[in-house]
Amino acid sequence: MISTAAKKEIDQWIKKYPEDWKSSAVMQALKIVQKENNNFLTEELINDVASYLDMPPIAVAEVATFYENFNHKPVGKHVIRFCHTISCMLNGADDLIKYTEKKIGAKVGEVSKDGLVSIKKVECLGACRHAPMFQIDDKYYEDLTKEKIDLILEDLK
Numbered sequence: 022m023i024s025t026a027a028k029k030e031i032d033q034w035i036k037k038y039p040e041d042w043k044s045s046a047v048m049q050a051l052k053i054v055q056k057e058n059n060n061f062l063t064e065e066l067i068n069d070v071a072s073y074l075d076m077p078p079i080a081v082a083e084v085a086t087f088y089e090n091f092n093h094k095p096v097g098k099h100v101i102r103f104c105h106t107i108s109c110m111l112n113g114a115d116d117l118i119k120y121t122e123k124k125i126g127a128k129v130g131e132v133s134k135d136g137l138v139s140i141k142k143v144e145c146l147g148a149c150r151h152a153p154m155f156q157i158d159d160k161y162y163e164d165l166t167k168e169k170i171d172l173i174l175e176d177l178k
């Protein structure tokens with residue numbers, strides 16, 4: 022069920038588009054309801070967003086499953102989205118992913134025991150020039166090394 026506060030926020034996005042184009046707010050609506058639900062979407066929430074935006078549930082599900090920033094199972098408070106596409110891969114991403122897994126004590130797709138962080142492998146995030154890179158929540162971290170990763174992980178609270 023979408024909360025009143027979330028509906029209010031979604032309405033602000035709907036207003037940005039021409040009348041009868043409420044569906045244009047689907048990405049933001051999913052982002053808002055995901056944030057309220059401990060950072061992951063359920064089938065019920067996807068259906069609720071569809072109903073709120075007058076969209077077929079399958080159309081909302083297609084958006085929710087296409088983009089890597091939507092989660093479909095519980096995740097950590099922070100989500101590391103580690104790029105493993107060509108530029109990052111050629112610059113050592115696979116090794117750094119293994120290093121990060123060891124540091125947080127959780128494999129790709131898992132949540133650390135303290136619930137603080139989880140890690141996902143994602144496709145190119147458009148920062149290839151600064152490969153290898155990952156995104157944590159909304160922030161990019163580029164030109165990663167093991168030393169940089171140590172400092173970044175130490176700062177996570």
Ligand code: FES
Nearest residue numbers: 104109145148149
């Ligand atoms: S290949 Fe990693 S950001 Fe593009």
